[in-house]
Amino acid sequence: MTNEFTTSEKIAHFICGLAPGDIPADVLHRARLHILDTLGAGIAGSASLEVRLGREGLGAAYGTPPPEGGVFLWGTSSKMPALGAAFVNGLACHAFELDDSGGCDHSGAVVLPAALAAVALRTDGGDGGAADVDTAVTTATLLRAVVSGYEVARRVQSALGGYDSVNNAGWHSTGVCGTFGAAVASGVILGLTARQMVSAIGLAGSFTGGTWSFIGDGAMSKRLHVGRAAEAGLNSALLAKAGFTGPRDLFSAPWGSFLKLYGQARDINESELYHSLGCEWQISQASIKPYATCRSTHSAIDAILDLRSRHGITAESVRSVTVSTSALIADMCGKADTRSLVSTQLSMQFALAAALLHGEVGLEQITEQGRSNPRLTDLMGRIRLQIDPSQNGGSAEPRLSVETNTNTWVVQAVRAKGASTNRLSDDETLSKFTRLAATRLSQGAAESIVSLVMNSDDMDNASRLLPLLATDSEPALLE
Numbered sequence: 001m002t003n004e005f006t007t008s009e010k011i012a013h014f015i016c017g018l019a020p021g022d023i024p025a026d027v028l029h030r031a032r033l034h035i036l037d038t039l040g041a042g043i044a045g046s047a048s049l050e051v052r053l054g055r056e057g058l059g060a061a062y063g064t065p066p067p068e069g070g071v072f073l074w075g076t077s078s079k080m081p082a083l084g085a086a087f088v089n090g091l092a093c094h095a096f097e098l099d100d101s102g103g104c105d106h107s108g109a110v111v112l113p114a115a116l117a118a119v120a121l122r123t124d125g126g127d128g129g130a131a132d133v134d135t136a137v138t139t140a141t142l143l144r145a146v147v148s149g150y151e152v153a154r155r156v157q158s159a160l161g162g163y164d165s166v167n168n169a170g171w172h173s174t175g176v177c178g179t180f181g182a183a184v185a186s187g188v189i190l191g192l193t194a195r196q197m198v199s200a201i202g203l204a205g206s207f208t209g210g211t212w213s214f215i216g217d218g219a220m221s222k223r224l225h226v227g228r229a230a231e232a233g234l235n236s237a238l239l240a241k242a243g244f245t246g247p248r249d250l251f252s253a254p255w256g257s258f259l260k261l262y263g264q265a266r267d268i269n270e271s272e273l274y275h276s277l278g279c280e281w282q283i284s285q286a287s288i289k290p291y292a293t294c295r296s297t298h299s300a301i302d303a304i305l306d307l308r309s310r311h312g313i314t315a316e317s318v319r320s321v322t323v324s325t326s327a328l329i330a331d332m333c334g335k336a337d338t339r340s341l342v343s344t345q346l347s348m349q350f351a352l353a354a355a356l357l358h359g360e361v362g363l364e365q366i367t368e369q370g371r372s373n374p375r376l377t378d379l380m381g382r383i384r385l386q387i388d389p390s391q392n393g394g395s396a397e398p399r400l401s402v403e404t405n406t407n408t409w410v411v412q413a414v415r416a417k418g419a420s421t422n423r424l425s426d427d428e429t430l431s432k433f434t435r436l437a438a439t440r441l442s443q444g445a446a447e448s449i450v451s452l453v454m455n456s457d458d459m460d461n462a463s464r465l466l467p468l469l470a471t472d473s474e475p476a477l478l479e
Contacts, residue, residue: 006249010274011155012197015148015184020140020458023147027281031146033429034100036453037288038108039074039469040436041099044363045092046075047439047475049341050223054091058084071120072470075440082117083231086182089113090230091223094174096363097345098436099226101295102287102420103181104153105163110178110229111149111185115142116466117234118189123463137189140458145188150283152201153181155274159251159259161267164328164393167212169264175210175225176262182233183240190241200237202246205258207232215332218343287419288429291361293344296329297351298416299397304355307402307409315357315379317404323348324388326396334385338371341479353379363439368479430454439478440471 005013045051055073062084065071070079073088080088093099093109100108119137156177160166166173183204187197210225240246250258251270259268291301300323307313329348336349344350344366353376354365364370388399397413415422424432430450437446449468452460 006198007251007270007273008198008201008248009194011152011184011201011277012194014274014277015152015188016192016194016197018144018148022278023144024281027147027284028143030283030286031143031150032454033288033426034108034150034283034286035112035142035146036433036450037100037429038093038112039449039453040433041096041109042089042093042113043075043441043469044098044436044439045095046073047478048092048095048223049477049479050095050220051088051092052477053220054088054227055080058087069120069124071117072466074469075471076474077470077472078474082121083235085120086113086117086234087227087231089117090227094223094226096341096366097292097294098289100286100288102154102285103150103282104157104174104177105295106174106226107150107153107178107181107283107286109226110174110182110233111146111153113227113230114182114234114237115145115149115185115189117230118145118186118237119462120466121238122189123466136461137463138458139456139460139462141189142462143458145185147281147283148188149181149185150286151181151277151281152184152273153177154282154285155272156180158272159268159270160263161269163395165264165267166262167332167394168328169262170211170213171262172210172212172222172225175229176208178226178229179204179207179232179236182230183236184233186234186237187240190237192237192241196240198248199244199246200240202248202250203236203239203244204233205247205250207236208258208262212332214342215346218337218340218346220340220342222342285420287416288424288432290418290424290428290432291351292363292366293351293361294333294346295416296333296394296396297348298418299413300325300348300400301351301355301361302417303398303400303411303413304352304402305359307411308356308359311407311409313356313402313404315353315375317406318356318379318382319403319405320401321352321383321403322401323352323383323385323398324391324401325385325398326391326393327387328392328394329396329398330385330387332394336380336383338377338380341366341371344371347380348385349380349383350376352383363436363478440475441468
């Protein structure tokens with residue numbers, strides 16, 4: 001590559017030039033695990049209020065798919081046109097905060113709904129080609145699309161200075177950076193040329209956004225950022241495929257530079273978008289979440305669960321819990337507010353109280369019945385956060401002081417379970433998928449999905465996965 005290439009062109013040429021053997025086996029294995037994890041989150045999330053409202057509010061506007069077309073809404077008996085399905089499935093993946101993190105931040109929930117909607121379009125001949133063996137999307141192509149989506153989404157965030165820089169400025173990083181990942185992943189599935197991929201990246205930059213204003217009242221817009229990024233990324237790729245052009249120099253344009261609009265001058269580093277392409281694979285930095293709360297609460301949950309297990313601590317015996325953490329986590333997760341699902345999942349007090357009371361923080365705990373439990377509410381009142389100036393950012397690992405009727409323990413949380421440096425085992429990841437899939441799918445369907453995702457040959461037809469994500473009924477609301 002020469003200096004004549006813009007950053008978008010460097011990315012596009014790399015992505016479109018990837019050959020089957022260019023992606024290491026361990027990276028492809030991570031992609032399979034993250035696909036499975038995202039599917040589990042989305043299948044369970046089909047029962048969320050956000051998905052129901054999204055379908056009711058926009059269903060007519062998206063229209064009805066043709067009899068033999070459309071894209072399945074995971075965990076339901078319904079289909080929508082591709083853009084609508086990408087949006088709704090994106091909502092579903094993020095609805096219960098069980099989707100992966102450490103990407104853009106939530107890469108799986110934007111990349112996979114867009115990519116699978118594009119697979120459905122290819123299968124139906126929606127890209128202008130016939131749905132036959134020669135045009136089928138192979139498993140190898142799907143994996144390359146997912147790896148590429150994670151690659152670009154996180155690199156955009158890194159070029160803006162990283163997660164903390166983006167979020168400290170008030171932007172929700174998934175809404176700002178995720179659209180690029182969805183556009184690139186969709187573009188790989190649709191077979192974009194490098195020139196078209198440059199346009200898809202440029203067009204994606206016109207769809208980005210999303211602020212942290214939801215944190216004040218627990219509004220649902222947090223989920224919107226994810227669904228919108230998935231939808232907009234697919235939109236960008238489809239337009240580029242048709243010849244609709246986007247700016248060749250999005251990231252450093254003299255007027256309207258994406259990085260200058262969203263980033264702080266001191267933190268911007270455009271080279272993060274391309275300097276280690278093919279050497280440092282970004283999906284390897286992503287984490288799989290064991291708990292249904294904000295990732296910034298997870299290391300503290302681990303610490304509490306460890307104390308509970310080793311010392312037999314009960315909720316009733318706890319006099320107080322003091323969490324010393326960074327200013328960012330204190331601002332983001334410091335409210336003892338369970339009035340909405342979003343505010344509950346962003347509450348450190350809720351997360352630790354649920355862990356102490358139940359020994360887990362999952363779907364049952366975040367429901368309205370679970371989060372309004374009087375015992376939990378009482379325990380939350382005994383948990384407080386304080387800012388430790390020595391800690392920084394959303395990945396800080398808090399220090400906890402737990403006082404009981406008989407003792408006091410001070411523990412330093414370590415890297416959260418599920419993080420890239422403290423991974424869930426493959427069996428734990430598969431078990432998480434099975435539990436979430438069981439909320440909507442039969443055991444046979446779940447086992448078939450695991451087999452297809454984890455064991456399929458590179459030349460297998462990826463569209464075989466699509467009908468397995470549907471059911472013969474609509475989900476009951478879980479709120």
